[in-house]
Amino acid sequence: MARKNTSRAAASAFQQVQRQARTLLLNLRKEIRVKESVLSKLKQEEARLGSLIGRSGGSAKSISSGPTGRVNWRAVLSALPRQFKAADVRNVRGLKGKRPSEIFAAITRWIDAGAARRKARGVYERV
Numbered sequence: 001m002a003r004k005n006t007s008r009a010a011a012s013a014f015q016q017v018q019r020q021a022r023t024l025l026l027n028l029r030k031e032i033r034v035k036e037s038v039l040s041k042l043k044q045e046e047a048r049l050g051s052l053i054g055r056s057g058g059s060a061k062s063i064s065s066g067p068t069g070r071v072n073w074r075a076v077l078s079a080l081p082r083q084f085k086a087a088d089v090r091n092v093r094g095l096k097g098k099r100p101s102e103i104f105a106a107i108t109r110w111i112d113a114g115a116a117r118r119k120a121r122g123v124y125e126r127v
Contacts, residue, residue, distance in 0.1 A: 040082065063094040071095065073106045077115060083125050 063075050076092050089095060089103050107124060110116035119125045 063092060071098075071106075073109070074115075076106070077110055077126060080126065083119065083123060085122055085124070 063072055063079070071094065076089065076095065079092050080088055086100070086103050086107065089107065090098065095103070107116065111118060111124075114127060116124050116126050
């Protein structure tokens, strides 16, 4: 009998710790969303001010990585809005001449890597 009470108390204590951890995790996720929102607004302001002073792209990250003309697709993804379409990718400076197959290959790589996900047909979201 004493053994059952001890195991129940241990299970109850474990469930209590689980509830506390779940609450902390939810609060942390909420804080992250708020900070990401603030960061997004700051990036938009930076881009706006950058274009005002004549800095091309508005972002400190370079899309092409040197004289070879290779594209830094991570920088492209970070330059996109949270929700984007393939047309938004094409509008990123330096990608006008890219074939649609190259753009969709990049989107597919982002999805496979977990950096983006498909929301609806033709609409994607950065993760």
